[in-house]
Amino acid sequence: MNEMAYLVNDIIRHFDIEFETSPYGNGHINDTYITGCKPRYILQRINSNVFKNPPAVMENIAKVCDFLREKIKAEGGDPDRETLTLMRTVEGKDYHKENEQDYFRVYKFIEDSISLDTPENTDQFYNAALAFGKFQRLLSDFPASELHETIKDFHHTPKRFEALEAAIEADVCGRRASVEKEIEFARAHKDMCSLIINGIEDGSIPLRVTHNDTKLNNVMLDAETGKGLCVIDLDTVMPGSLLYDFGDAIRAGANTAAEDEKDLDLVGLNVDMFEAFARGFCEELGESFTEREIELLATSAIILTFECGIRFLTDYLSGDTYFKIHRPEHNLDRARDQFKLVYDMEQKLDEMNAIVRKVLGR
Ligand code: ADP
Numbered sequence: 001m002n003e004m005a006y007l008v009n010d011i012i013r014h015f016d017i018e019f020e021t022s023p024y025g026n027g028h029i030n031d032t033y034i035t036g037c038k039p040r041y042i043l044q045r046i047n048s049n050v051f052k053n054p055p056a057v058m059e060n061i062a063k064v065c066d067f068l069r070e071k072i073k074a075e076g077g078d079p080d081r082e083t084l085t086l087m088r089t090v091e092g093k094d095y096h097k098e099n100e101q102d103y104f105r106v107y108k109f110i111e112d113s114i115s116l117d118t119p120e121n122t123d124q125f126y127n128a129a130l131a132f133g134k135f136q137r138l139l140s141d142f143p144a145s146e147l148h149e150t151i152k153d154f155h156h157t158p159k160r161f162e163a164l165e166a167a168i169e170a171d172v173c174g175r176r177a178s179v180e181k182e183i184e185f186a187r188a189h190k191d192m193c194s195l196i197i198n199g200i201e202d203g204s205i206p207l208r209v210t211h212n213d214t215k216l217n218n219v220m221l222d223a224e225t226g227k228g229l230c231v232i233d234l235d236t237v238m239p240g241s242l243l244y245d246f247g248d249a250i251r252a253g254a255n256t257a258a259e260d261e262k263d264l265d266l267v268g269l270n271v272d273m274f275e276a277f278a279r280g281f282c283e284e285l286g287e288s289f290t291e292r293e294i295e296l297l298a299t300s301a302i303i304l305t306f307e308c309g310i311r312f313l314t315d316y317l318s319g320d321t322y323f324k325i326h327r328p329e330h331n332l333d334r335a336r337d338q339f340k341l342v343y344d345m346e347q348k349l350d351e352m353n354a355i356v357r358k359v360l361g362r
């Protein structure tokens with residue numbers, strides 16, 4: 001057993017849970033473990049390099065979960081399965097602080113559910129869209145001013161671009177020369193960065209309480225029915241644009257290949273998946289869309305994919321300090337994959353816009 005495994009098995013005692021744990025899931029950010037026997041739990045070490053203020057993250061999550069619990073009850077749902085349940089420590093807290101950088105939390109494991117990195121069929125993606133849409137609808141009257149900004153300027157794409165330029169300039173690992181083509185691609189797309197932010201600033205795109213990290217493996221689907229069950233990974237729930245949630249979900253789930261596929265010929269937009277997600281998301285939220293949101297819905301998939309691509313490239317140039325990697329050029333492979341997806345969506349934008357109009361009945 002390595003040092004971390006010992007630490008985790010010790011930490012779990014603060015939550016009065018005595019089972020062995022093993023690493024779990026495919027998240028890029030936190031360290032996630034599952035306990036061995038039923039009832040099972042998810043133990044996470046919050047990534048304090050990414051989340052500079054873990055207590056603020058936990059305050060957000062506790063409030064959001066309490067709020068959702070009441071809403072789900074009122075709608076006749078089962079809050080124990082349809083929202084995350086935080087376990088308290090023996091000291092009565094929502095998290096355990098081991099030392100300055102190691103913060104741990106425990107959730108009830110949602111049994112009889114699945115989370116997928118890629119949808120196997122359009123029904124699953126449609127169901128995920130309903131779940132993410134419902135999540136946002138249920139939070140539509142959440143007091144947004146009570147939420148901490150857990151990562152500053154998380155989806156401020158122009159600032160993400162500035163961070164890329166700074167990483168190119170600093171070139172701390174001497175990797176710049178090997179990514180000139182990717183830098184050129186990024187610079188040629190700089191103009192698209194400000195489209196959503198401009199809309200927020202001029203009021204044509206309202207701020208809502210959004211999830212901000214809507215990749216498919218952040219929603220649990222019911223193992224038996226395949227229906228969307230519970231939206232998880234609530235670390236980045238903050239005021240934002242619904243375009244962030246739509247665009248990022250398409251980026252992650254409507255790619256014909258994995259996010260880190262090296263064979264770029266396999267990477268592109270699956271238009272049927274795009275339509276399935278658009279249908280579900282619009283069913284839940286379409287009535288509340290503004291004109292500008294509708295205009296930018298399809299384009300948001302390109303912007304969010306581009307943003308993620310430049311984040312991966314920035315991390316590659318900076319020495320892989322943010323996203324977990326499992327091979328030396330992992331972040332570079334991810335960046336190339338995202339840029340290829342951007343390129344393919346640009347070719348298909350008219351078709352994507354036509355689908356948006358069709359599902360909205362316009
Ligand atoms: P990260 O921030 O690193 O992405 P997540 O909170 O998304 O971490 O958790 C990683 C994975 O663990 C999820 O994709 C999901 O498969 C699984 N998971 C997390 N919480 C639960 C839960 N309460 N029940 C079942 N599975 C969970």
Ligand code: GN1
Pocket residue numbers: 026027028029030050212213215218233235236248259308
């Ligand atoms: C991270 O935590 P996870 O794996 O669900 C990242 C997202 C990226 C995504 C790319 C807090 O999501 O913003 O879009 O990786 N989360 C954070 O796969 O940075």
Ligand code: MG
Pocket residue numbers: 027028217218233
């Ligand atoms: Mg996650």
